[in-house]
Amino acid sequence: MTYNLLTVDSIAPEVMALALAKCFGVAVGDVDVADPDGDPDARNWEAPVSCEHLAVFGDLSWSLDIYADESVTDRPQESDFAARFARAVGTTVLFPAAEVLPSAFWAATPEGLLTRARLDLSDDEPPRHAVTAVEAPVAQLPQATVTRFAEIVREQRPDTPLADAFGTSVQRMRESAPPSQRSTLDDSTGSPLWSARDSLVVWERVIVQMESGWAPSGWYPDDLYRERLQARDALAELGSRLPGEVAALLGETLERLDRRFAAATEEDATGTLHKELLGGDAAPGRVPGGWWWHRRPDPAPWEQT
Numbered sequence: 553m554t555y556n557l558l559t560v561d562s563i564a565p566e567v568m569a570l571a572l573a574k575c576f577g578v579a580v581g582d583v584d585v586a587d588p589d590g591d592p593d594a595r596n597w598e599a600p601v602s603c604e605h606l607a608v609f610g611d612l613s614w615s616l617d618i619y620a621d622e623s624v625t626d627r628p629q630e631s632d633f634a635a636r637f638a639r640a641v642g643t644t645v646l647f648p649a650a651e652v653l654p655s656a657f658w659a660a661t662p663e664g665l666l667t668r669a670r671l672d673l674s675d676d677e678p679p680r681h682a683v684t685a686v687e688a689p690v691a692q693l694p695q696a697t698v699t700r701f702a703e704i705v706r707e708q709r710p711d712t713p714l715a716d717a718f719g720t721s722v723q724r725m726r727e728s729a730p731p732s733q734r735s736t737l738d739d740s741t742g743s744p745l746w747s748a749r750d751s752l753v754v755w756e757r758v759i760v761q762m763e764s765g766w767a768p769s770g771w772y773p774d775d776l777y778r779e780r781l782q783a784r785d786a787l788a789e790l791g792s793r794l795p796g797e798v799a800a801l802l803g804e805t806l807e808r809l810d811r812r813f814a815a816a817t818e819e820d821a822t823g824t825l826h827k828e829l830l831g832g833d834a835a836p837g838r839v840p841g842g843w844w845w846h847r848r849p850d851p852a853p854w855e856q857t
Contacts, residue, residue: 553627555618557634558657558671558681560692561643562613568603571640572618575633576601577626588617600624610680611693612646634660644692646671646683651707659683659690668701669693702773710764712756718805719749722798736795744793748802751783751790756809762816762849772853778829784844810844817847828852 563571565585573580584599588606601624604617620627628636630647638645638660646669649656659669667688673679685697722745726737739745758772758780766772787806791799825848 553620557616558612558646559614563641574640575636576624608681611683612681638662705769710760712753714805715752715756748790751786754783759812766853774854818850820846820848
């Protein structure tokens with residue numbers, strides 16, 4: 553298994569070896585720590601744990617490429633390993649997040665904190681590493697702004713089984729329809745059917761995340777929530793533009809999702825949701841009329857700390 557870490561403090565190679573032995577539960581002699589540009593004859597190529605280190609510049613000191621082969625019985629997930637290593641070496645370490653964002657990382661501190669971190673690289677040669685933001689204060693990164701990462705939440709894509717089932721059913725309708733009728737089931741980009749499927753996916757996503765307590769981030773941007781309600785608006789209009797059988801299927805799917813949405817929200821008796829999401833656009837006559845605009849999650853996920 554491979555691990556990619558970045559450390560805030562500089563660490564001596566012998567300290568790396570001791571820490572890696574402790575983290576993996578192996579003998580120090582079973583750990584090879586080396587500069588990849590160093591003497592290859594000085595390396596222990598048979599070691600079950602290897603670590604190649606490169607110096608980096610800016611807010612970080614080392615880039616570590618660590619590999620533990622199958623003979624190592626304790627090979628934790630990267631987040632758990634990063635926490636162990638940070639504690640063992642006494643410095644904060646960063647490792648890549650799952651999201652496909654170039655600046656998306658996690659930071660693990662020696663005290664056990666695990667938080668999101670935004671890492672930017674300069675155009676210098678060699679590049680300078682700047683940790684510009686974190687979601688929780690990190691003592692070793694005082695220059696980093698503490699903020700929520702809305703782009704991370706946008707990147708999260710929970711499973712949408714009902715929307716997927718809708719798409720599969722429509723595909724079967726298309727395959728079984730006579731050639732003369734298949735044009736009514738066109739799902740090319742921008743078509744009513746494509747728009748319905750796309751909006752259904754995002755509507756189901758917000759419901760799934762709401763039911764999970766807004767996992768995994770624990771919050772939700774208000775502008776993204778507004779977009780999800782607008783997707784429900786679109787679904788209300790699209791039914792009349794779809795073939796009857798497809799419209800009926802969409803209606804059945806929406807009924808199931810809407811029940812879940814209603815169960816996870818409460819009536820917005822004071823109408824504050826409009827003001828929070830629409831601001832100045834919440835003037836009389838401009839407020840969306842769908843019932844989903846008149847219910848709100850409690851607490852609102854953009855208000856959570």
